[in-house]
Amino acid sequence: MRLTGVQKAALCRWHERINSMEGRRERASLRRSGELQEAWLAEGFRSLLLTPAFKEYCGDRHQAWRFNALAVVAAVLAHVRHHDERRPFTAQLGRMAPGESKPRFSELRFMRLQRASSSDDLLRQLRRAVRMLEGTANITDLADGVFCWFKEEDARLRHCVLSQQPGEFIHVRWAMDYYQAGSEDDAQQNSADDSAETNNQ
Template identity: 30%
Template sequence: MKDYRKLNEQDQKALLSWWESLPNNRGERAQLRRVSSSDDILLTSAFAHFLRQMPGYWGVRPGERGINLADAAMVAAVLARVKEHNENNSFATSLAMPKEKGGKAAMSELRFQQLQKSRTEQEFFTRICRVVNLLGGKVNILSLADSILHWLSEFWLAPASRPQDRLAVIWASEYYGEFKD
């Protein structure tokens, strides 16, 4: 399995297994897709099922080591919107890929910059959900989950001290790297 900054191999396996089970649990998927904020997901039985399938350090209380409840909720709510796992490209790379041959990038540079500069959790959640829809639901779920957790980590704790470790720099490298040809 690929190395990610926020997801270890156990996380990757659990996320893939949970996501692959969604077509057989259409009611849960619908519950997760209907939420308008990541906080709303905390009140759903679908999220409780998600947490049971994830490693024990997912859904911890503030101050405990692991992925806190609100962050896990956002991951579940966004990943439930993904229709097809595209493991060939990272999340940011897929934003730069044209929907049709010779066309424009799936996401414009302006929208890409707006996503990077989201100021609140709710703003980020709304934008990232729109991005999944913009991509037709075809996204690398592991890269997407890692990106969400990375964004939330920087939101709560501050960006990394080394620029190359900051999510905006990583995303920009992947997004603009598609235009080198």
């Protein structure tokens, strides 16, 4: 499940607006939403839902998971200040904090995110992740992941089989991005250490 280019552009415009003075009330309504049902009623969610890019797509009663996915996306993105699309969202979580040898988002916290068992739990775990990133995240990749999570959860509850390659399932994608980010940082650090050692000889 991937959002279209039109939907991603609409999401970015909405996110930019709720982070402006004009949209601060909408952002505040979402930041107060601790659970999915509260997000449904938030003014900020309605403003995103009613955009042409999402109104019909998320209004299909036969695909209610889309409505719930968008509500979680809105509630989480209300805590993101800056959109950074240079790396996937969970790769950002797996990056080492400056001067540290551990990821910004610990492996234990990442496993809790992977084990999220409900919409409310997913919302809580993603909000915690955004806080650990200090409000800077890849919002379009995060949104893609949330929609994938809800689609796969809906298929599981309906006992449907999704025609996807193993690496396309969201838990696999998230894990690959998270752990590969840490490996890249390790490789860069080792390279820097080798260079420093060579220069000191």
